[in-house]
Amino acid sequence: MIFRVSGSRSSRLGRNDPCPCGSGKKFKRCHGAQPAAPARVRPLPPEVLRAAEEHKARELRREQQQGLGRPIISTDFQGYKIVAVGSAVHWGKWKTFFDFLSDYVRSILGGDWGNAETAKPLNERHPIMRWYDAVCHYQQKTIPEPGKVHTAPMTGATAAYFGLAYNLYLLAHNIELQRKFVARLKNPDQFQGAYYETLVAAGFVLSGFELTLENESDVSKSHCEFSAKSKRTGAMYSVEAKSRGPNKDHLDVGMQLAKALRKTAAHQRIVMIDVNVPNDPPRPADVWLSEVMGGLQRCESTLTVNGQAAPSAFVVVTNHPYHYDLEGPIGGMAVLAGGFKIPDFGLVGRLTTVRQAFETKQKYGDIFALVDAIQNYRIPSTFDGEVAEFAFGEAERKWKIGERYDLPDAEPRATGVLTTATASTAEKVVYLGFQLDDGRSIVMTAPMSDAEISAYNAHPDTFFGVVRPVGKRLDDPQELFEWLYESYRNTPRERLLEHMASWPDVDEMTKLSDENLLRAYVDRMVSATLARGSC
Numbered sequence: 005m006i007f008r009v010s011g012s013r014s015s016r017l018g019r020n021d022p023c024p025c026g027s028g029k030k031f032k033r034c035h036g037a038q039p040a041a042p043a044r045v046r047p048l049p050p051e052v053l054r055a056a057e058e059h060k061a062r063e064l065r066r067e068q069q070q071g072l073g074r075p076i077i078s079t080d081f082q083g084y085k086i087v088a089v090g091s092a093v094h095w096g097k098w099k100t101f102f103d104f105l106s107d108y109v110r111s112i113l114g115g116d117w118g119n120a121e122t123a124k125p126l127n128e129r130h131p132i133m134r135w136y137d138a139v140c141h142y143q144q145k146t147i148p149e150p151g152k153v154h155t156a157p158m159t160g161a162t163a164a165y166f167g168l169a170y171n172l173y174l175l176a177h178n179i180e181l182q183r184k185f186v187a188r189l190k191n192p193d194q195f196q197g198a199y200y201e202t203l204v205a206a207g208f209v210l211s212g213f214e215l216t217l218e219n220e221s222d223v224s225k226s227h228c229e230f231s232a233k234s235k236r237t238g239a240m241y242s243v244e245a246k247s248r249g250p251n252k253d254h255l256d257v258g259m260q261l262a263k264a265l266r267k268t269a270a271h272q273r274i275v276m277i278d279v280n281v282p283n284d285p286p287r288p289a290d291v292w293l294s295e296v297m298g299g300l301q302r303c304e305s306t307l308t309v310n311g312q313a314a315p316s317a318f319v320v321v322t323n324h325p326y327h328y329d330l331e332g333p334i335g336g337m338a339v340l341a342g343g344f345k346i347p348d349f350g351l352v353g354r355l356t357t358v359r360q361a362f363e364t365k366q367k368y369g370d371i372f373a374l375v376d377a378i379q380n381y382r383i384p385s386t387f388d389g390e391v392a393e394f395a396f397g398e399a400e401r402k403w404k405i406g407e408r409y410d411l412p413d414a415e416p417r418a419t420g421v422l423t424t425a426t427a428s429t430a431e432k433v434v435y436l437g438f439q440l441d442d443g444r445s446i447v448m449t450a451p452m453s454d455a456e457i458s459a460y461n462a463h464p465d466t467f468f469g470v471v472r473p474v475g476k477r478l479d480d481p482q483e484l485f486e487w488l489y490e491s492y493r494n495t496p497r498e499r500l501l502e503h504m505a506s507w508p509d510v511d512e513m514t515k516l517s518d519e520n521l522l523r524a525y526v527d528r529m530v531s532a533t534l535a536r537g538s539c
Contacts, residue, residue, distance in 0.1 A: 054406040054470075061466040066389025068463065071210030071377060072235065073178045076101070078387040085387070090176045099153055100396075101384045102166060109169035112176075112186060130192055131327065135165040138330040153396040161330035170383045171202035178209045179217060179230075196280070200247035201229055203324060204276045208232050208243065211377035213370075226267045232274070234370045241318075241370070242269035247278040255279060255296050257321065258303050261344070265307070265314050273317035274371070275344070282328040283336025289323065293340040294352065296321050300344060301351040316345035318371050322378060339378045341371050358481045359527040362489070391459045399455035403436060404469030411438060414446055425468045429457050481530055488526045500525050 070076055077088040085098045089108070098104040110118060113132070121133040129137070138161030146156035168189075175181045188198040208215055213232040228242040244267050246260035257277045264275040279296060300319060307314040318341065325336045343349035349368050365372050385392040393399045403425055411418040420438035423445075427434045432452045439445055452460070460467045464474045492500070497518050504510050504525060513521060 050406075057406065057470040058404070061469060061471045062389060064471055065391070065463050065466045069382065069384045069386070069389050072212035073174060073209040075389075076384065076387050087387070088177075089173060090178075090180065092176070101387055104387075105166055105169035105173065105383070108173055109165075112172055112181070113190065117190060130190065131195060132165070132168065132189070135161050135168075135327070135330065139165050142331070155392075158334045159330065160326040160328065160332055160334060163326040163334045164330070166383055167326070167381075168199065168202060171206040174206045174209045175202065179205070179215045182217070196247050196249065197245075200276075200278050200324075201245045203278075203322075204243065204245040205230070207276075207374055207378045207381070210381070211373045212236055213241075213374075228264075228267045228269055228273075231271060236373065237370055239370055240271040241274045242267075242271045243274045243276065244269075245276040245278075248280045250280055252281070255281070255292055256299055257296055258299060258307070261300060261303065261317075261319065262307060262309070262314070265309050265317060269315075273315065274374075275317045275319050277319065277321050279321060279323045281323060281325065283325040285336075289336060289338035290340075293321060293323075293338055297340060297342050297351040300342070304345055304351075314345070316343070318342075318346065318349070318368075319344050319351065320371070320375065320378075337379075337381075339375055341375050343368075357527075358485045358530055359523060361482055362485050363523070391462055393455045393459040393462075399453055399459055401467075401469060402456075403434060403450070405472070406470065409438070411440075411446075411448070414438075414440075414448060420446070422468075425472075427452065427457075427460050427464070427467065429460060432457065481534060484533060485526055485530050488529055489522070492522060492526060495522075497521060 066075060079086050081095075083097070084095045085104065086093060086095045087098075087104055088094075094104070094108065094111070096104065096107055098107070118133065118136075121129045122137075126134060126137060138159070142156070142159055142161060147154050172181060175185075185198060185201075188194040189202075191198075205215060208230075212235045214235060216231045216233075218227040218230055228244040230243055232241045232243050233239070234241070244264040246257075246264050248257065248260060257279065260277045261275060264277070265273070279292075284292075297319075300321075303314075309315065320339065320341045323336065323338045326334055342351035344351060349364060349371070386395045388395075394401050403422060405422050405425060408419060408421050411420055414420075418440060420440040422436055423439050424437035425434055429452070433449045434452055436448045436450060437445065438448065465471060500521055501510070501514060504513050507513065507528075513524060516524060
């Protein structure tokens with residue numbers, strides 16, 4: 005049989021006919037669908053790209069100041085600063101975030117309670133009100149002109165008092181601030197434990213965890229302080245906080261660990277323990293912290309809970325000694341983490357190679373992030389994340405990469421776009437690279453004031469308005485390993501094997517996974533650099 009197609013309209017497949025593939029759909033909605041025309045992508049104007057880069061820099065700077073919890077939410081209205089804290093709204097004539105915190109903590113604790121404490125002799129007052137008294141006297145010494153923004157070094161009193169205020173703010177803004185918890189803070193017998201819990205919660209919030217408070221009214225079973233979910237990995241942890249009482253003549257924290265491990269935990273445990281001892285400069289913190297961890301290590305084989313071997317836990321030991329010296333400068337804050345019955349994250353130093361340290365940091369990134377947040381705990385000065393020197397008029401952001409400038413110092417009527425910049429704080433100058441309108445490139449220098457140097461030191465990677473990471477000093481093997489890893493992590497496997505072609509064990513390298521191949525290559529590069537004496 006010969007099948008002929010006449011070509012007449014009546015014999016053609018119509019777009020509304022059933023598709024011959026048997027799908028049951030009309031031909032126009034199945035195999036007869038017309039491919040969409042490729043979208044025409046219009047390049048974004050330079051000013052839009054620059055605005056996006058500036059926004060990225062502002063957000064990075066804000067995160068560096070405010071951590072990874074909810075950002076500070078504020079606005080200005082008719083001379084007032086309006087601040088949202090969780091579902092509550094506060095307003096006042098605040099110029100700095102410290103101004104706000106000063107009023108905020110009083111509103112949480114209550115004016116009547118504060119007045120009643122102030123009426124007592126100083127040595128009989130609640131610790132918070134003794135801190136407050138020291139803060140007031142310090143402000144009288146350091147603020148010659150009330151109503152103007154002044155800068156002064158932190159003391160033990162300001163660190164303790166404003167730290168508590170900031171921690172309470174973080175709790176209310178990111179989780180909730182329970183009345184029972186505030187009542188515990190006001191109770192002198194329960195204050196130390198409750199105060200430490202605010203420090204612990206703050207560390208978790210700032211390092212990127214979502215917290216869920218346990219139901220304290222449920223007395224049917226014991227429970228930890230809260231559950232913490234890592235935004236980074238999604239892992240869940242049960243967190244318990246213990247603070248030793250003051251004036252101990254030893255550094256043993258075994259009892260605090262045992263009490264913490266008796267609590268019912270739904271997830272992997274993180275136990276936070278504050279040693280609570282005064283700062284002792286002649287005895288470095290890393291020395292006595294190692295002693296503490298060594299003592300906990302000896303408990304691994306002996307400690308029992310309810311007649312059974314104690315469960316494993318990450319243990320983070322801290323010391324916040326600010327309240328021991330209210331008038332002196334802050335110092336002595338220390339933190340160290342280890343794994344109780346977690347062999348590859350031991351309580352004392354067991355890492356023997358740079359690669360092993362790197363892999364441990366990768367595996368336990370949540371714990372390292374927590375420790376980093378505690379070590380770098382700072383109270384913001386500004387509401388929006390701007391550098392304090394710029395926000396309060398001590399200096400101005402003169403140089404922004406991507407902006408056009410008149411350059412009369414170069415030649416008359418010269419204008420150009422700032423394309424690159426770097427600062428030398430030792431020389432007190434900035435080096436500025438411009439692309440002139442006539443196509444030429446020039447480099448100029450400009451002086452830096454002390455306030456500008458302070459602003460640069462606070463946030464060097466966003467000082468010029470956009471994100472420009474400052475080069476790392478690669479004289480540390482661990483930093484060198486991390487830098488090389490990031491530099492080569494997107495290198496194709498074939499290219500890495502080409503680099504390894506002369507290695508005597510290259511055949512063994514070909515059997516490795518992509519990740520282990522990358523780590524092996526970086527490890528050899530670090531070793532070669534160390535052997536040359538470059539690190």
